[in-house]
Amino acid sequence: xxxxxxxxxxxxxxxxxxxxxxxxxxxxxxxxxxxxxxxxxxxxxxxxxxxxxxxxxxxxxxxxxxxxxxxxxxxxxxxxxxxxxxxxxxxxxxxxxxxxxxxxxxxxxxxxxxxxxxxxxxxxxxxxxxxxxxxxxxxxxxxxxxxxxxxxxxxxxxxxxxxxxxxxxxxxxxxxxxxxxxxxxxxxxxxxxxxxxxxxxxxxxxxxxxxxxxxxxxxxxxxxxxxxxxxxxxxxxxxxxxxxxxxxxxxxxxxxxxxxxxxxxxxxxxxxxxxxxxxxxxxxxxxxxxxxxxxxxxxxxxxxxxxxxxxxxxxxxxxxxxxxxxxxxxxxxxxxxxxxxxxxxxxxxxxxxxxxxxxxxxxxxxxxxxxxxxxxxxxxxxxxxxxxxxxxxxxxxxxxxxxxxxxx
Amino acid sequence: xxxxxxxxxxxxxxxxxxxxxxxxxxxxxxxxxxxxxxxxxxxxxxxxxxxxxxxxxxxxxxxxxxxxxxxxxxxxxxxxxxxxxxxxxxxxxxxxxxxxxxxxxxxxxxxxxxxxxxxxxxxxxxxxxxxxxxxxxxxxxxxxxxxxxxxxxxxxxxxxxxxxxxxxxxxxxxxxxxxxxxxxxxxxxxxxxxxxxxxxxxxxxxxxxxxxxxxxxxxxxxxxxxxxxxxxxxxxxxxxxxxxxxxxxxxxxxxxxxxxxxxxxxxxxxxxxxxxxxxxxxxxxxxxxxxxxxxxxxxxxxxxxxxxxxxxxxxxxxxxxxxxxxxxxxxxxxxxxxxxxxxxxxxxxxxxxxxxxxxxxxxxxxxxxxxxxxxxxxxxxxxxxxxxxxxxxxxxxxxxxxxxxxxx
Numbered sequence: 001x002x003x004x005x006x007x008x009x010x011x012x013x014x015x016x017x018x019x020x021x022x023x024x025x026x027x028x029x030x031x032x033x034x035x036x037x038x039x040x041x042x043x044x045x046x047x048x049x050x051x052x053x054x055x056x057x058x059x060x061x062x063x064x065x066x067x068x069x070x071x072x073x074x075x076x077x078x079x080x081x082x083x084x085x086x087x088x089x090x091x092x093x094x095x096x097x098x099x100x101x102x103x104x105x106x107x108x109x110x111x112x113x114x115x116x117x118x119x120x121x122x123x124x125x126x127x128x129x130x131x132x133x134x135x136x137x138x139x140x141x142x143x144x145x146x147x148x149x150x151x152x153x154x155x156x157x158x159x160x161x162x163x164x165x166x167x168x169x170x171x172x173x174x175x176x177x178x179x180x181x182x183x184x185x186x187x188x189x190x191x192x193x194x195x196x197x198x199x200x201x202x203x204x205x206x207x208x209x210x211x212x213x214x215x216x217x218x219x220x221x222x223x224x225x226x227x228x229x230x231x232x233x234x235x236x237x238x239x240x241x242x243x244x245x246x247x248x249x250x251x252x253x254x255x256x257x258x259x260x261x262x263x264x265x266x267x268x269x270x271x272x273x274x275x276x277x278x279x280x281x282x283x284x285x286x287x288x289x290x291x292x293x294x295x296x297x298x299x300x301x302x303x304x305x306x307x308x309x310x311x312x313x314x315x316x317x318x319x320x321x322x323x324x325x326x327x328x329x330x331x332x333x334x335x336x337x338x339x340x341x342x343x344x345x346x347x348x349x350x351x352x353x354x355x356x357x358x359x360x361x362x363x364x365x366x367x368x369x370x371x372x373x374x375x376x377x378x379x380x381x382x383x384x385x386x387x388x389x390x391x392x393x394x395x396x397x398x399x400x401x402x403x404x405x406x407x408x
Numbered sequence: 409x410x411x412x413x414x415x416x417x418x419x420x421x422x423x424x425x426x427x428x429x430x431x432x433x434x435x436x437x438x439x440x441x442x443x444x445x446x447x448x449x450x451x452x453x454x455x456x457x458x459x460x461x462x463x464x465x466x467x468x469x470x471x472x473x474x475x476x477x478x479x480x481x482x483x484x485x486x487x488x489x490x491x492x493x494x495x496x497x498x499x500x501x502x503x504x505x506x507x508x509x510x511x512x513x514x515x516x517x518x519x520x521x522x523x524x525x526x527x528x529x530x531x532x533x534x535x536x537x538x539x540x541x542x543x544x545x546x547x548x549x550x551x552x553x554x555x556x557x558x559x560x561x562x563x564x565x566x567x568x569x570x571x572x573x574x575x576x577x578x579x580x581x582x583x584x585x586x587x588x589x590x591x592x593x594x595x596x597x598x599x600x601x602x603x604x605x606x607x608x609x610x611x612x613x614x615x616x617x618x619x620x621x622x623x624x625x626x627x628x629x630x631x632x633x634x635x636x637x638x639x640x641x642x643x644x645x646x647x648x649x650x651x652x653x654x655x656x657x658x659x660x661x662x663x664x665x666x667x668x669x670x671x672x673x674x675x676x677x678x679x680x681x682x683x684x685x686x687x688x689x690x691x692x693x694x695x696x697x698x699x700x701x702x703x704x705x706x707x708x709x710x711x712x713x714x715x716x717x718x719x720x721x722x723x724x725x726x727x728x729x730x731x732x733x734x735x736x737x738x739x740x741x742x743x744x745x746x747x748x749x750x751x752x753x754x755x756x757x758x759x760x761x762x763x764x765x766x767x768x769x770x771x772x773x774x775x776x777x778x779x780x781x782x783x784x785x786x787x788x789x790x791x792x793x794x795x796x797x798x799x800x801x802x803x804x805x806x807x808x809x810x811x812x813x814x815x816x
Contacts, residue, residue: 010600023624035596050672054627055647064630068623132734134774136753142729144736146624147643147651151666151736152725154744156641156653158578159567165653166664166738167640169577170566171621173585180588185773187595188443192418194602204773207736208755211769213579215476216431216554217741218768219462222472227742230661232575233564235555239463243555245564245573253638256574258559264458317560321550326540328552328559328615330574333625334635336562345544347616360626361619365593366542366611 004346005362008372009036014190015391017042017092017099018073019113021049023146023172024130024206025102026069027179032098032186033072034363034372040387041070041378042089045077045408048380063377067351067358070377076388077381077408080111084407089113091392094122098186102130105141115201125199126189128182134205144206149174153210158217161232178209233258241293241300242272245330246308248316256330257313259304259320263290271323276307349374384408412754413770416780417444422598423799425450425500425507426481427521429457431554431580432538432614433510434477435587440506440594441480442771442780448795449478449786450497453485453816456788471785475759475766478785484796485789485816488519492815497521499800502530505601506594510538513549523609533607534597536590542613552614557582561618566625569640586617641666649701649708650680653738654716656724664738665716665724671698679731684715757782792816 014037018029026049033039043049052066079085090113093099099118101108108114108129115127132144139152147168150156155174160167182204189200211218217228217236228236233245233256240263248255261268266289270282281287281303286296293300308316313329320327331339337359342348349362353376362374388394388402402408422445426437434457441447451457460474487493498521501507507526509516516522516537523535540552547560555576558564563582568575590612597608619626625636625644636644641653641664648671656663669676674697678690689695689711694704701708716724721737728735739747745767750756757770761784770782796802796810810816 008596010596012600012603014599031592035593036600054631054645055671062631065624065627068627134749134753134755137749139725139729142725142736143732143734145668145670145734147666147668148734148736151653151664151738153736154739154741155577155579156664156666156738157662157740160575161569161572163661164569165641165655166662167568167575167638168643168653168666169563169579169581170625170636170638170644171563171577171581171618172624173577173579173581173621176621176623177581177585177588180585180592181771181773183592184439184588184595185443185771185775187592187599188416188418189775191422191595191598192420192444195420201776202773203777205755208750208753208772210579211744211750211755212772213581213584214741214744215584215769216473216580217578218745219473219476221741221745222766223462223470227662227740228578230575230578233573235576236578237462245559245576247573253571254565254574254635256559256564258555258564258576260553260555262553263463317547317550321547324551326551326553326556328550328556328561330559330564331562332565332635333562333622333629336619336622337626337629341542341545342616342619345542345616347542347613347619358630361623363589363593364612364616364620365589366609367593367597368609369611 004344004370005349005373006370008034008367011035011037014038014098015096016040017089017096019099019101019103019108021102022051023069023175024178025100026051027176028182029100030069030071030073031180031183031363039073040383041073041075043075043077043380045079045381048077052380063355064358067353067377068360071351072375073378074383074387075378075381076384079407082407084405086112088388088392090121093118093125095391096122096125097190098126098128100128104143105131119199123199124193124197126186126202127199128186128202130178130182130204130206132206134208135203137205146172146174149178149206149210152207154214154217155210158228158230158236160230162230166230173213174206174210177213178204178206181209181212239294240290241297242304244301246304248308248311248313254330254332255313257308257316258328258330260326266290268325269293272320272325275319275323278303346371351376353377354379381408412752412778413757413781414778416442416775419443419445422446422506423504424448425497425504427507427509427511427516429510430459431477431583432586433508434459435584436590437508438477438479438481439588439591439771447481448791449481449483451483451485451788453487453789456485460788471763472766475761475785476768479759480783481786482791482795483786483789484792487815490815494520496796496800498529501526501533503799504530504533505598506534506536508536512551513539527607531607532601532605534594534610535607536594536610538586538590539613540615542616543611545613554580554582557586557614557618560615562622562625563618566636566638566644568638570638574638581621582614582618585621586612586614589617589620647702649705650712652709654712656716656719656721662738662740663721665721666736666738667712667728668734674698676733677701679733680728683727683731686711754779759784761785762787789816
């Protein structure tokens, strides 16, 4: 085992009954698992979490998406349409600290596992629902996936080139962004419960969660009185020059670097011009102040581009960053995957899974120097016997009987 | 006071000494404040957090960005370049549960407040650093802002139109996205500390944090063997039709709707065609299966567009969502700001601030039905006397003396 990570048990003893699927819910419970909670995924014995196959019907399996959001969890495959299955899960909920679901609106209630039911079974439980739209919204029954939340939550409106159609931000902030806010609130509620002994009902809507990540855009709107606009490679905040994406050699799709000079630090411009060998421009009245550079932004951008186009993005980042100006090459997923620094530092780790080893991003926060260890995502139903024994005292015979009856 | 929110004290008694500025750090400590922690911002008495003025030098003030990330906090303005100032902050650190900083690399150590120093003063403290790049990375001394993290962490590479330059996702995921991961780890460490009595050192790099939100893109790469590509309004996952942004009347910059049909639910296509009055296309061999629709994606998109262009995005969302197909209008920040549903549900709240009321997104997770109340962001140094008295027992005379000496 690699020593770039560690087994963390911050949340030792915290039991999570996890009804989630796809990403918004699973990213939340996975964060708890990485911090040491015991997270038991409740899955349909026939298909499991639909995220186990992103391309259903295609062989071979494509387990990578599932691995990403279900590392370090256990799986109990149990039929929630059978009364015995529901009964067993209710017994588990009596012993759980947290339960999380992100089913379509009304589904968990139809299974007899809605908040009102579960609270009666266990008033100490933190009961969590993630929906697309908030209770009380006119779209409250609407289904959502990541892109729907990003559209309805404002993200797409501010992403893309001016005067062209909007585009979807590539990352799945609609899903994982929402899951993180629920994880924070769960942990806060667990701390509170140590004092009060009482559980809580937590609810978050993916559309609402997007506003949290859009606050700079709302601040721009407050200043300008207009909806925040798309600005291509520039930032919605605007009003810094140079600041933006600049092309690098050899001019491939991702041969770009983000360079930013801050008005809070007037030295950035001088440092950049010294690096470029253009000292004469530092005090040139066209460029000497932040306001002047904004006025001559096209010229300023041309000055930066003339230099960046002679360098690869890595060279440019090393040089610009090296003189104390914020710079970031536009790395693609393959470049990030193959950069040994991430694995060396435990930020990417190899999941040792029966279906084969899989290198993936780990929880990126270091605790006393090391991130938590990535453990395998569970096979469907892998931990059924173990969990039913540890949580409910069921013996091997009882488990075998449940399997024969098709409950497991 | 509005009854759409509540005072939450999940984290009552948790004391945070907050050295953060701009957004990545402040978004983290603000989450703790919303859950009831006492967060004391340590600010330079002359200028305060530079985020207090996004456009420095311009009058009037532009406090909106600062409000967003500093609600519910206290402010202690104290000179960390004076020995007396550092001494007082060290006394506070002895009584704190958590401290967070996101200064440029090396700065907090130069102030004499690095981890090794503070751990000696208080072995129970959770000491947190947010940097642009990870310790051990070749860019570890590099400065970063939101856009630099989004470039170097892969986000920009997957955002934009195919065959065009990349664009920056508009939301500030580089900042707030990082802050949320730190907040989760802080809360997990607080829970752990109740058992161990020991503090922790937590470190996160903004570049590393981006990988966490990029995991669907890495999963796509694992499937295809190629770097995840830009797909405009489509998703990086690909391979669903119809799925994407469709234009609506009256064809303004944000008159678009995201419509998604899932292969996990073949009913979506049939529901959509019934709504469009195009039942004849449901079983048309060109469109009857997910695979067939992907093969004829341009035609499928044209069928959807023909209908959406006759409707406003709100109408289209109501109708499509109403038949059980995931749909999200591309709302802009002004539309979201003016939609009364958010304020009614406490997802947006009005901060009552001395500089004027300000409506802003609140913490979007409801706890027993209501989100936590947004309280004012602090005036610079507003809570100096209060905090120094409550934490360190300093009297009014001592505080007055410190002010005269320029320490406060």
